[in-house]
Amino acid sequence: MDRAFRALVERTFGDLLTGPVRQRNDETEMRIRPGDVPQVMRTLHDDPRLRFEYLGDLAGVDTGTDFQVVYHLWSVVTPDWLRVVADGIPRDQPRIPSITFLWKGAEWMEREAYDMFGLVFEGNRDLRRIYLPDDFVSFPLRKDFHLPDDASRSPGGGVRPMEDAATPADAAATTVRRTAKSR
Amino acid sequence: MTAPTRPSLDDPSLTIPLEHAGIFEPIPLARTERQQEFYGLRDGEMLLNMGPQHPSTHGVLRVVLKISGEQVVDLDPVLGYLHRGVEKIAENSDFHHIISQLDPLEYISSLFCEWSPVMSFEKLLDVQVPRRAEYIRVLTGELNRIASHMLFMGWYALDLGGITPILWSFAERDEIVEILAAITGAKLLFNYFRIGGVNGDLNHEFMSRLGDWMSRAGAQLEAGMGLLNENEIFVRRARGLGVLDRETALRMCATGPNLRASGVPFDIRRAHPYSVYPELEFEVPTRREGDSLARYLLRMDEVRQSLRIIDQCLHQMPDGPVMARLPRLLRPRPGRAYSAVEGPRGQYSCYAISDGTDQPFRLRIHDPSFLHLQLVGLLMPGNLIADTMAIMASLDPVMGGVDK
Numbered sequence: 266m267d268r269a270f271r272a273l274v275e276r277t278f279g280d281l282l283t284g285p286v287r288q289r290n291d292e293t294e295m296r297i298r299p300g301d302v303p304q305v306m307r308t309l310h311d312d313p314r315l316r317f318e319y320l321g322d323l324a325g326v327d328t329g330t331d332f333q334v335v336y337h338l339w340s341v342v343t344p345d346w347l348r349v350v351a352d353g354i355p356r357d358q359p360r361i362p363s364i365t366f367l368w369k370g371a372e373w374m375e376r377e378a379y380d381m382f383g384l385v386f387e388g389n390r391d392l393r394r395i396y397l398p399d400d401f402v403s404f405p406l407r408k409d410f411h412l413p414d415d416a417s418r419s420p421g422g423g424v425r426p427m428e429d430a431a432t433p434a435d436a437a438a439t440t441v442r443r444t445a446k447s448r
Numbered sequence: 449m450t451a452p453t454r455p456s457l458d459d460p461s462l463t464i465p466l467e468h469a470g471i472f473e474p475i476p477l478a479r480t481e482r483q484q485e486f487y488g489l490r491d492g493e494m495l496l497n498m499g500p501q502h503p504s505t506h507g508v509l510r511v512v513l514k515i516s517g518e519q520v521v522d523l524d525p526v527l528g529y530l531h532r533g534v535e536k537i538a539e540n541s542d543f544h545h546i547i548s549q550l551d552p553l554e555y556i557s558s559l560f561c562e563w564s565p566v567m568s569f570e571k572l573l574d575v576q577v578p579r580r581a582e583y584i585r586v587l588t589g590e591l592n593r594i595a596s597h598m599l600f601m602g603w604y605a606l607d608l609g610g611i612t613p614i615l616w617s618f619a620e621r622d623e624i625v626e627i628l629a630a631i632t633g634a635k636l637l638f639n640y641f642r643i644g645g646v647n648g649d650l651n652h653e654f655m656s657r658l659g660d661w662m663s664r665a666g667a668q669l670e671a672g673m674g675l676l677n678e679n680e681i682f683v684r685r686a687r688g689l690g691v692l693d694r695e696t697a698l699r700m701c702a703t704g705p706n707l708r709a710s711g712v713p714f715d716i717r718r719a720h721p722y723s724v725y726p727e728l729e730f731e732v733p734t735r736r737e738g739d740s741l742a743r744y745l746l747r748m749d750e751v752r753q754s755l756r757i758i759d760q761c762l763h764q765m766p767d768g769p770v771m772a773r774l775p776r777l778l779r780p781r782p783g784r785a786y787s788a789v790e791g792p793r794g795q796y797s798c799y800a801i802s803d804g805t806d807q808p809f810r811l812r813i814h815d816p817s818f819l820h821l822q823l824v825g826l827l828m829p830g831n832l833i834a835d836t837m838a839i840m841a842s843l844d845p846v847m848g849g850v851d852k
Contacts, residue, residue: 290571291720292786319714320701321788324799324812335799335812337786339720346720346786370701373822381535391482396528396851405536445810446782446803 267293270343273314281305283352294348299334299361302351306364309338309347316340317347320368325378328352329408329444332359332384354384363388381406408441486524492516498836500529506603506840507847509821513833520828520836525821530851538811543569543643543778546811551637553815554849557596559589560791561849562641564798565811567722569643571785572802573778580768581645582724587761588628588640589789590754591658595624596792597747597754598672600844604744605676607841608685616672623661630654644772650765658762666755673748686741690827690839693738700826701819704794706843709746710738716790728760740842747844750792779806793817793844813852817845 266288274286274295281304284296297305309317321337332354338347354361363386365372375386376395383404386392394401403410489495499510508529514522534553538546550565551558563585570577598621602614625635630653632640640647676682692702697710707714715732717725733749735742780802788797794816803809820843827839 289783290785292784294784318698321795322786322797322799322812322814324810324814326801326810326812337788337797337799344720346788348784348786367699368701369699370819370822373818374701377818391480393480393483396531398528405533406539410536443803443809445801 266291267343267345270345274347277308277312277315278305288345291345292348293343293345294350296350296352299351299354302334302349302364303362303366305349306336306367309340309349310367314342316342320364320371321346323364323371323374323378325382325384325406327382327406327408329441331355332382334361334378334384336364359383360385360387362386365389380404383407408443486512486514486522489514493521496833500526506845507850509847509850511824511836513836515833518832520831520833523825523828523836525824527821527851530847532852534852535811535813538808538813540807542806543780543808546808547641547643548637548639550813551639552848553813553852554791554793554796554817554846555636556599556846557592557792558637559585559592559640560789560796562639563589563791564787564789564796565800565813566641566643567787567789568785568798568800569778569780569808571787572780572783572800573643573774575644575772575774577645577772578769579724579766580649581770581772583761583765584646584650584770585641586723586725586728587758587765588631588638588646590757590761591624591628592638593792594669594751594754595621595628597751598624598669600747600792601673601676601744604841604844605682607837608682610676610679610682613672613675616675620665620669620672623657627654627657627661630657642771643778644774645770649770658758662755662758662762666752669751669755673751677745677748683741685838686744686842687737687739689740689835690831690842691737691739692823692827696826697738700823702794702823703816703819704790704792705746705750706743706794706820706823708733709735709742711736716788716795720788722787722789727764728757730757740839743842743844747792777806779804788814791816793820793846793849815849815852817847817849818852821845821850 270293271286271288281297281301282295283298287294309315317338317340319339321339324335326333326335333350333352336349351361361384363375365388372389372391373395375389376392378384379386379392380394380396381404493514493516496513496515498513500508510526512524512526513520534549537549541549546565547562550561553561598617602617605613628638629635631648631651632638692710694711697707697712711734713732713734718732730753733746733753735746782802782804784801786797786799788795796816797814799812800808801810823843824840828836
């Protein structure tokens with residue numbers, strides 16, 4: 266844990282943080298609003314005190330109530346991994362700015378998050394499905410997508426309500442049987 | 449009696465409209481900016497389908513090439529033929545079970561696919577792994593790295609049209625795989641790492657085979673590499689092909705040997721040390737050219753470093769248990785953990801979220817091959833069709849990991 270780095274993050278971002286900067290093991294975690302992603306990422310990437318040039322991972326997360334996009338970054342200035350969590354993305358409007366203007370390589374990772382969660386990354390110029398066929402209409406890693414063997418217990422009795430909808434915005438709300446206790 | 453007239457294919461009224469002119473299947477409706485750019489053909493351009501059953505796509509991959517004459521203008525990889533939704537599977541299986549599910553991701557270096565999730569689960573559980581187990585992990589991991597790089601050498605030569613190197617590299621790989629089978633019980637999908645340690649201690653067969661192999665490995669590997677390193681046909685073919693510069697490599701999230709061949713000395717074993725790597729002595733080879741030849745030579749340099757690490761592991765191997773004491777049913781406290789390891793292809797990382805039950809709430813698997821395949825689209829334009837596989841093979845993607 267790098268305490269000095271936590272202070273640096275708090276000093277640099279101040280009001281942009283939506284929660285306390287947490288540290289555990291070799292990770293530092295900061296939380297921001299999805300709309301602030303381009304600004305925060307640009308600062309992290311360009312600021313000579315931070316220099317986060319290496320994007321380790323981009324992951325979508327469904328907490329059961331809303332979505333998160335989680336970025337992991339590496340820099341020479343700290344021995345910790347930096348985790349940036351853009352949380353509170355609503356289920357009915359899952360939109361978040363893309364970071365392909367900084368890391369072009371995030372394009373496919375954003376496509377994957379779109380494919381699995383239906384997250385719409387604004388500014389990604391190739392936002393289409395990557396693993397699943399183009400005519401697939403539901404998003405399998407969402408918590409209201411039940412695996413076929415539990416389908417009989419799902420509210421639709423074997424039919425996933427999301428499969429009637431062509432866009433995430435049209436998807437009917439379904440029961441989520443498991444939500445994150447820690448967000 | 450006159451034969452029924454058949455419409456001539458030269459008849460302009462029978463020309464297939466552009467939106468259905470695909471060879472393999474109709475061109476998809478252009479939904480995105482990139483699709484519009486790719487599927488809009490200019491004068492003299494055509495689409496050529498490669499795969500999904502092409503022999504040198506390293507798995508099941510379909511690539512749509514846009515060509516002008518023999519020159520590739522652009523390409524669009526189509527993924528998903530091996531997709532099995534392993535992240536969803538992981539959310540529905542318990543922590544011990546997941547390890548065996550993750551093995552087939554990168555079937556060539558499966559120990560590394562186990563290593564990063566196991567590390568992140570240990571972080572969630574706050575488990576201290578015994579030192580002997582860490583040394584065994586490094587030892588077997590580095591053996592696996594050599595096996596993977598030797599296979600790369602053989603396949604790369606095969607993709608460029610040379611048969612001999614793969615016979616040599618398989619001789620080495622066979623021996624390593626037998627050594628690993630002596631300790632793990634499997635030759636390909638090892639399922640050897642456990643949360644809190646490894647599945648079995650070193651045994652006599654493993655040690656005697658390994659000692660035997662190590663006594664001649666250096667000379668034998670050098671002889672195998674000599675087939676290509678000093679081969680003028682190979683060197684002239686690979687030099688200057690698919691050049692990736694430093695800035696682009698970082699911007700494209702390249703990792704591992706492909707990043708280091710472009711001059712970035714980034715190796716997670718040194719940049720973000722884990723396990724017992726801080727106690728071991730080795731170099732991080734770097735090259736500046738960034739072409740296919742540099743990527744090949746860099747992997748061969750890594751093989752030499754791995755031999756050094758194995759040697760040190762055998763000398764420094766401590767005594768003690770190989771498993772931490774843990775309950776059978778694991779219920780980590782709610783929390784999040786991220787861990788990354790340096791595999792033969794780059795960064796394998798894993799982001800695990802626990803909600804207090806015996807199954808992870810979310811398990812994100814990050815695979816280097818996925819990002820390296822994305823690079824092909826950047827490196828290809830301007831090269832010839834025959835170079836597609838030459839460049840793709842030099843980036844060394846494995847489709848099992850790409851498709852998850």
